[in-house]
Amino acid sequence: GAVVSQHPSWVICKSGTSVKIECRSLDFQATTMFWYRQFPKQSLMLMATSNEGSKATYEQGVEKDKFLINHASLTLSTLTVTSAHPEDSSFYICSARTHDKPYEQYFGPGTRLTVT
């Protein structure tokens, strides 16, 4: 089956610094990747959709200058949290899909971000 990985699985950073999270599709080409945020005991909230080679489309209320998304290849998308603050502490999950099966999203294992 299709596998999506995320790195790192857990990261702790100091307030004011930036942190990059990688999302990779290991055995398929992902034309579209999605980034979600999940607070404790809450649901997944879509942050942005990225298509390979294009600028990401952000959901309403998500600061595009704070959450930088790059989808430079068909197997890699990155989310950079810039000038992180404690309120950015959350669980970040990516998913990926191919062009021909938009109804099949494959999820990564998630990244726990803690900002101190």
Next chain:
Amino acid sequence: AQTVTQSQPEMSVQEAETVTLSCTYDTSENNYYLFWYKQPPSRQMILVIRQEAYKQQNATENRFSVNFQKAAKSFSLKISDSQLGDTAMYFCAFMLTQGGSEKLVFGKGTKLTVNP
């Protein structure tokens, strides 16, 4: 905008028994997909079952089946012969099939505990 409602924040069931999780959704569109995802303590999202709105037949995957009532906009999940490994958060999700709109909208989730 599409919305997904899960009215049961928590449920519990005895091992080997049957449990039904409820989900309703709101949309004015006619072509869409509905999903149930499982999120165990590991936080990895796992697809349980998928239903295409144009199919009248209810989807089934082993011990998991759905009751899809399109007119009522209801999409419940039945888990038969519950197992301890079914303990997890369960999210109902909706996806439009229109080009460029294939993003998932999640409900708030139901925490299911299977008791020995």
